[in-house]
Amino acid sequence: MLIMDSGEAGSKKERNEEYSINRLPRELIERIFFRLPVSTLLVCIGVCTRWKNLIRDPNFVTSHLKHASHYSLIFFQQDYVAGKHYPSDAILIDKAWSQSTYAVLTIDPDDLLCGSCNGIICLYTKTLTIKIANLATGECLHLEKPIKNLSGDQFLFYSFGFHPLTREYKITHLGDYVEGRP
Incomplete structure (x- = not known):
């Protein structure tokens, strides 16, 4: 011993x-x-x-x-069953073409991609929010739209980017309101 x-x-x-x-x-x-x-x-x-x-x-x-010498790819699959669109998950594919298990973000059929920058995406939703998502981590932030009093969102345009001097992500909002139009 x-x-x-x-x-x-x-x-x-x-x-x-x-x-x-x-x-x-x-x-x-x-x-x-x-x-x-x-x-x-x-x-x-x-x-x-x-x-x-x-x-x-x-x-x-x-x-x-x-x-980074390579970039990941994001796929938004469309779930379409019996003539109806259903929410689906975004899929992040890395360098080795393997699906990341960390990318869990539900994309609604009406969500529109406003832009992407440095691996962060911005989605415009019909539910009066804007989604800012990091698909690599699965983190998602929901922001209220800045203007709700316009008649219909057809007059609005959102864009997403990064300001290198302030090192901040920015959402730009352009709107046009035509008086008397529904």
Whole structure:
């Protein structure tokens, strides 16, 4: 029977920590992460708090997009049964042509794509909201339309983009109201 004293056990723990990946410099971990597809990064978020904070950092997201040599594809499937349209899920396909399990966003038949930028999409809905969605993470934000008093949405146009100086996503809204028109 081998008996270790507490001094030996402590040194073994110290040796394990010495070789821990968390001892790598942040810059090196970033360089490794820049080469990974988004679907893999989403798995890495669950490894430790340090990685989660790094991957969720807006500066990292911007840099990852700049380093990306490929782009994911988004497919909106149409569910059409017995002459009726039904809501469907958006499907995100990554570099390896495999479906991401993180992309769960329901697209209603009447939703219209206003634009996409840096992996974020903007959808215009008939339910008086605008959806801003990150299909890689499945996160979705519902915003109320800024103007509700126009007669019908046929007079409205929405667009979506990113302002590089302020580093903010912007929704532009153009409207035309013709008096006396329903």
